[in-house]
Amino acid sequence: MEQKSIQDYYDDDFAICYGCGRLNKHGHHLKSYWDGDEVVCHVRPKPYHTGAQNFVYGGLVASSMDCHGTGAAAAFKHKHDRKELGVDKLARFVTASLQVDFLAPVPIDGVMEIRARLEEIKGRKVIVAMTLTVNNMVCAKGRMVAVQIPDDYLEKYNPPEK
Amino acid sequence: MEQKSIQDYYDDDFAICYGCGRLNKHGHHLKSYWDGDEVVCHVRPKPYHTGAQNFVYGGLVASSMDCHGTGAAAAFKHKHDRKELGVDKLARFVTASLQVDFLAPVPIDGVMEIRARLEEIKGRKVIVAMTLTVNNMVCAKGRMVAVQIPDDYLEKYNPPEK
Numbered sequence: 001m002e003q004k005s006i007q008d009y010y011d012d013d014f015a016i017c018y019g020c021g022r023l024n025k026h027g028h029h030l031k032s033y034w035d036g037d038e039v040v041c042h043v044r045p046k047p048y049h050t051g052a053q054n055f056v057y058g059g060l061v062a063s064s065m066d067c068h069g070t071g072a073a074a075a076f077k078h079k080h081d082r083k084e085l086g087v088d089k090l091a092r093f094v095t096a097s098l099q100v101d102f103l104a105p106v107p108i109d110g111v112m113e114i115r116a117r118l119e120e121i122k123g124r125k126v127i128v129a130m131t132l133t134v135n136n137m138v139c140a141k142g143r144m145v146a147v148q149i150p151d152d153y154l155e156k157y158n159p160p161e162k
Numbered sequence: 163m164e165q166k167s168i169q170d171y172y173d174d175d176f177a178i179c180y181g182c183g184r185l186n187k188h189g190h191h192l193k194s195y196w197d198g199d200e201v202v203c204h205v206r207p208k209p210y211h212t213g214a215q216n217f218v219y220g221g222l223v224a225s226s227m228d229c230h231g232t233g234a235a236a237a238f239k240h241k242h243d244r245k246e247l248g249v250d251k252l253a254r255f256v257t258a259s260l261q262v263d264f265l266a267p268v269p270i271d272g273v274m275e276i277r278a279r280l281e282e283i284k285g286r287k288v289i290v291a292m293t294l295t296v297n298n299m300v301c302a303k304g305r306m307v308a309v310q311i312p313d314d315y316l317e318k319y320n321p322p323e324k
Contacts, residue, residue: 014214016212016214016215017212017213017214017219018210018213018221019219019221049180050178050183050186051180051181051256052178052256052311052315053175053316053319054319057179057228058228058232058260059180059181060225062221063219063221063222063224063225064221066221066224067219092214094213095264096263096264097261097263097264099259099260100224100259100260100261101258102259149214154215157214157215157216157217157267
């Protein structure tokens with residue numbers, strides 16, 4: 001049986017992200033998985049995702065880290081709270097801040113592997129460190145402060161239609 | 163006559179970025195313009211660029227800032243060196259680091275305006291501060307360290323085929 005990704009456990013209401021939502025028909029469908037104490041994803045750029053010739057544009061690196069980081073944050077918090085995927089409701093996180101350091105051009109013909117490591121949990125806030133490698137070469141590092149979406153979010157921003 | 167964007171002055175070899183390259187057939191074609199001492203761009207999200215319902219996914223904010231920031235860096239350096247657009251060759255910049263602070267959900271039915279302000283120039287390095295507003299509401303702030311692409315970049319990474 002294929003392992004389910006973190007994003008597969010998002011509530012339907014929060015599964016429409018262009019970057020990682022399984023219900024977004026146009027999107028990238030980024031998927032993040034537990035791997036030991038880390039959360040990992042793999043992204044294969046399209047040939048037209050160029051920045052300069054032969055290399056990936058920075059936006060794909062940043063946007064992949066944004067989706068992967070919030071997914072990893074949800075997974076880390078879930079585990080920290082001793083909850084189980086598929087049993088307990090998975091909270092959704094949004095990015096408060098994202099720092100990306102670009103260390104080397106990212107080859108467009110490789111697969112980007114992004115590994116997320118838990119740095120710290122402070123209440124509803126989760127700090128995630130990320131490393132992006134292609135063929136084991138470190139090309140970028142990221143650091144995200146993610147915040148758990150308030151329970152009244154949907155009510156506040158999407159009141160039911162009358 | 164329509165004002166030409168900063169990206170319209172990029173060399174063909176550096177105009178294939180998925181985010182802002184005029185020669186990328188699949189891309190977003192982000193365009194940045196001088197406006198007083200600032201450089202501004204406007205991005206209209208597609209209806210499917212959702213993060214949560216009614217709001218833009220973070221990746222579009224980060225990737226737009228990435229392209230706009232490097233465009234603004236090129237413009238700031240060009241002006242600093244007393245060069246003229248359309249007369250002197252415009253140098254191309256890449257991102258060394260990008261920090262994005264997400265301050266409020268970005269409405270998906272608005273136009274994102276990103277204003278870039280020069281913070282500092284240190285040799286080949288340009289530091290750019292950015293503010294993203296929708297309908298005059300500040301939704302995100304960014305800070306980029308951009309670095310001028312070395313003159314031997316194409317030779318180094320794309321040696322001419324023999």
